[in-house]
Amino acid sequence: MSSTTLSALSHAATTAQGIKRVGLWLFILSETFLFAALISSRYYLRGLERPEEVNQALGLALTVILLASSLTAYRAETAMAHGNRSVFFRNILGTIALGLLFLIGVGYEWAEAFHHFPPDTGFGTLLFTLTGVHAFHVFSGVVILFLVFLAARRGAFGAGDYWGVEGGVKYWHFVDVAWVFIYPTLYLVSG
Amino acid sequence: MNRLTEAAQQRRGFLTLGALAVLTVIEFAVAALPNALPWLTAVAVIKAGAILQYFMHFSALWSEEA
Numbered sequence: 243m244s245s246t247t248l249s250a251l252s253h254a255a256t257t258a259q260g261i262k263r264v265g266l267w268l269f270i271l272s273e274t275f276l277f278a279a280l281i282s283s284r285y286y287l288r289g290l291e292r293p294e295e296v297n298q299a300l301g302l303a304l305t306v307i308l309l310a311s312s313l314t315a316y317r318a319e320t321a322m323a324h325g326n327r328s329v330f331f332r333n334i335l336g337t338i339a340l341g342l343l344f345l346i347g348v349g350y351e352w353a354e355a356f357h358h359f360p361p362d363t364g365f366g367t368l369l370f371t372l373t374g375v376h377a378f379h380v381f382s383g384v385v386i387l388f389l390v391f392l393a394a395r396r397g398a399f400g401a402g403d404y405w406g407v408e409g410g411v412k413y414w415h416f417v418d419v420a421w422v423f424i425y426p427t428l429y430l431v432s433g
Numbered sequence: 434m435n436r437l438t439e440a441a442q443q444r445r446g447f448l449t450l451g452a453l454a455v456l457t458v459i460e461f462a463v464a465a466l467p468n469a470l471p472w473l474t475a476v477a478v479i480k481a482g483a484i485l486q487y488f489m490h491f492s493a494l495w496s497e498e499a
Contacts (some may be wrong), residue, residue, distance in 0.1 A: 305460065307456055310450070312453075316446045415488045
């Protein structure tokens with residue numbers, strides 16, 4: 243195979259990778275509209291009202307968990323980009339564990355919320371919808387990262403070929419970005 | 434993604450998380466102020482921007498690396 247052909251193949255691979263990345267970002271953009279609509283509905287329906295019973299400490303704890311999981315996800319991607327599989331495995335499992343911990347926290351939040359503002363109240367509707375849609379994204383992110391972990395255990399991915407890791411981790415970071423706006427919307431804003 | 438060494442990239446991750454933690458503390462404190470919504474929005478936008486830029490490599494979409 244001539245060097246010209248190799249160069250052309252290399253360029254094509256780069257272009258294909260670029261197309262995958264743009265596709266993922268477009269998907270993330272479409273998801274942004276969903277969360278933007280849900281977050282804006284909070285202000286449209288309830289203004290700046292925030293019930294006294296909102297558990298601010300739990301909201302802060304959930305935020306810390308998700309931000310920490312973004313670091314472990316970033317470390318996992320960086321490690322795989324450099325072919326460092328042991329650091330990758332440690333951090334991808336850490337991310338999955340933090341994701342599960344976040345879901346347990348949301349479950350606890352829901353148990354409290356059913357008591358203080360049930361789903362048939364205005365704020366309850368917003369809280370259950372926003373945290374429910376977001377928690378489903380966290381759950382799907384955990385599933386995606388677990389599939390990435392299983393594929394890596396079978397020998398998939400390497401320093402020059404880690405698109406599966408990158409895609410899963412980018413989706414995870416997006417879930418974090420969505421929470422960055424949900425957290426003040428539900429737990430901090432008040433009139 | 435590969436331009437920096439692995440150690441440098443990992444260090445950048447920790448610095449980003451540190452900045453996000455400080456911004457979260459500021460956010461929590463600012464929430465006690467009257468008319469806090471613009472400040473809370475500003476902090477959230479900065480936090481999201483940090484995640485997009487440093488964790489998600491958003492600007493790399495337009496670089497040769499992408």
